[in-house]
Amino acid sequence: MRCRLSAVSLSLLAMLPSLAQAFQAEPALTPLEVLKVERYADDANPGSLRWAISTANQAPGRYRIEIAAVGNAPYVIRPATPLPEIVGPVQIVGTPWARDGQYVAIDGSAYVTGTGTDACPGAEPGQSGTNVRTTTLPGLVLRDTRGVELTGLEIRNFCIGVLINRSSHSEIHDNRIVANKGGAGIMLTGDDGKGQSTATTTVHNRIVRNQFVDNGDGLELTRGAAWNLVADNLFQSTAANPEPSQGIEILWGNDNTVVRNRFVDYSDGLQINWGNRNYIAANTFTGNSIGLSITGSGNVVDGNTITGNGIGIAVRPQPVSAPNRFSANRIFDNGLKIERCEAGGACVKDQPRGSIVFGVPGLEHASFIGSRGRGVDNDPAKRARICTAPGQAECQPAPNLGQAAPTLQAVQGKGAARTVQGVFQGMPAQRYQLELFGNRAAQGREAERLLGTVEAITDAQGQGRFTLALPTTGEAADIATVTATATSALGATSPLSAPLSLR
Numbered sequence: 001m002r003c004r005l006s007a008v009s010l011s012l013l014a015m016l017p018s019l020a021q022a023f024q025a026e027p028a029l030t031p032l033e034v035l036k037v038e039r040y041a042d043d044a045n046p047g048s049l050r051w052a053i054s055t056a057n058q059a060p061g062r063y064r065i066e067i068a069a070v071g072n073a074p075y076v077i078r079p080a081t082p083l084p085e086i087v088g089p090v091q092i093v094g095t096p097w098a099r100d101g102q103y104v105a106i107d108g109s110a111y112v113t114g115t116g117t118d119a120c121p122g123a124e125p126g127q128s129g130t131n132v133r134t135t136t137l138p139g140l141v142l143r144d145t146r147g148v149e150l151t152g153l154e155i156r157n158f159c160i161g162v163l164i165n166r167s168s169h170s171e172i173h174d175n176r177i178v179a180n181k182g183g184a185g186i187m188l189t190g191d192d193g194k195g196q197s198t199a200t201t202t203v204h205n206r207i208v209r210n211q212f213v214d215n216g217d218g219l220e221l222t223r224g225a226a227w228n229l230v231a232d233n234l235f236q237s238t239a240a241n242p243e244p245s246q247g248i249e250i251l252w253g254n255d256n257t258v259v260r261n262r263f264v265d266y267s268d269g270l271q272i273n274w275g276n277r278n279y280i281a282a283n284t285f286t287g288n289s290i291g292l293s294i295t296g297s298g299n300v301v302d303g304n305t306i307t308g309n310g311i312g313i314a315v316r317p318q319p320v321s322a323p324n325r326f327s328a329n330r331i332f333d334n335g336l337k338i339e340r341c342e343a344g345g346a347c348v349k350d351q352p353r354g355s356i357v358f359g360v361p362g363l364e365h366a367s368f369i370g371s372r373g374r375g376v377d378n379d380p381a382k383r384a385r386i387c388t389a390p391g392q393a394e395c396q397p398a399p400n401l402g403q404a405a406p407t408l409q410a411v412q413g414k415g416a417a418r419t420v421q422g423v424f425q426g427m428p429a430q431r432y433q434l435e436l437f438g439n440r441a442a443q444g445r446e447a448e449r450l451l452g453t454v455e456a457i458t459d460a461q462g463q464g465r466f467t468l469a470l471p472t473t474g475e476a477a478d479i480a481t482v483t484a485t486a487t488s489a490l491g492a493t494s495p496l497s498a499p500l501s502l503r
Contacts, residue, residue, distance in 0.1 A: 341370025
């Protein structure tokens with residue numbers, strides 16, 4: 001029996017070669033040539049790090065630099081003068097790390113000299129250390145480039161460990177960034193060289209799985225840094241840190257994602273200064289004077305664990321009040337008197353502390369107590385004032401659009417039918433989201449566990465009512481008090497309500 005192929009079948013057969021080409025895997029990348037660093041002397045001869053960077057810069061995209069273990073650990077390269085700026089694409093890899101977890105250190109102590117933070121000058125005469133504008137004395141520099149990968153390195157004792165200036169699509173992963181006492185451990189900045197921002201230049205970089213220890217600021221995303229990912233890092237300060245400022249500072253940086261990091265023992269774990277639409281999720285904040293300090297607009301703080309800090313979330317006033325959203329965070333055991341205030345923190349006498357606190361002064365405010373940076377003018381007349389009553393002139397209004405906390409009124413029903421009833425005040429005829437939290441302590445006032453959410457609509461006078469069922473099993477079974485927040489359709493979240501006892 002003969003089979004007759006139709007015209008359609010013949011047409012499909014003719015297409016098979018092109019279909020195969022269309023669906024085949026991407027062609028394998030051409031293997032990179034390897035430049036081996038096998039000598040730790042700082043010279044321009046073959047085998048040194050300086051030689052390898054200079055050689056790779058002549059043909060970007062061609063090389064992978066592998067820094068070998070030389071002698072016995074610890075493995076340390078001490079440049080006597082600044083290394084050449086790195087031109088990507090290129091990989092720079094400390095090879096011992098993948099084998100046994102040992103880092104190759106690039107140590108700046110040979111040319112960053114002086115005492116403490118005074119060794120790191122700012123861009124303005126007389127200023128030094130962290131929290132002043134600076135790009136001076138960095139270790140590794142990625143400027144006006146892209147596609148640089150750094151891994152397996154310990155970068156220490158510079159003023160800035162890694163400077164990423166107007167550069168994109170680079171990945172810094174699995175490194176230790178230690179004791180860089182000027183600008184930051186890693187600084188991502190769009191600085192144009194004159195202190196102004198550049199948009200779309202410092203974007204799509206990935207900073208993942210690094211350890212940041214005893215840097216002034218662990219990491220900065222400043223002056224136009226946007227669409228960068230910071231994930232799975234440790235940011236920790238110890239008693240050895242001369243200027244424990246922020247784990248991360250975001251200054252005029254937008255649309256960055258900060259997830260699954262740990263922030264320990266800083267003035268502020270994370271500080272947002274007029275940055276917008278940054279997404280801060282699933283991080284842990286412990287032992288900081290302030291867990292998160294926030295200005296800007298459209299920032300989202302979601303699903304974080306914030307415990308054992310002075311203030312969990314501090315919302316600072318700014319010239320124009322703007323919405324920021326706090327949702328599903330676990331906030332408990334805060335309110336500690338941690339007075340660590342290097343360009344952040346809470347050191348004002350009788351400062352309210354706790355879970356979510358509005359109106360906390362920052363270094364831009366006259367009422368701030370603490371260091372604004374070494375050599376910064378502290379004239380109170382040049383600082384902003386915070387309004388203490390409506391209608392005051394020449395002062396900054398309440399943050400987060402002044403959204404008031406809801407009021408929890410009563411618990412109704414018994415057993416599985418128990419509900420919490422409450423009221424809130426907002427804008428007329430608007431949708432609000434109410435989140436209900438539970439606390440185990442008999443006097444608990446925070447947000448230890450999220451119990452549920454409900455939506456409610458305000459009436460023509462801006463008044464809203466809500467009812468939310470109380471779960472009775474699992475973690476909710478031992479709840480002693482409940483609190484709540486209200487978030488407007490614009491994304492402005494209130495402080496927590498006063499607690500309502502369930503016992």
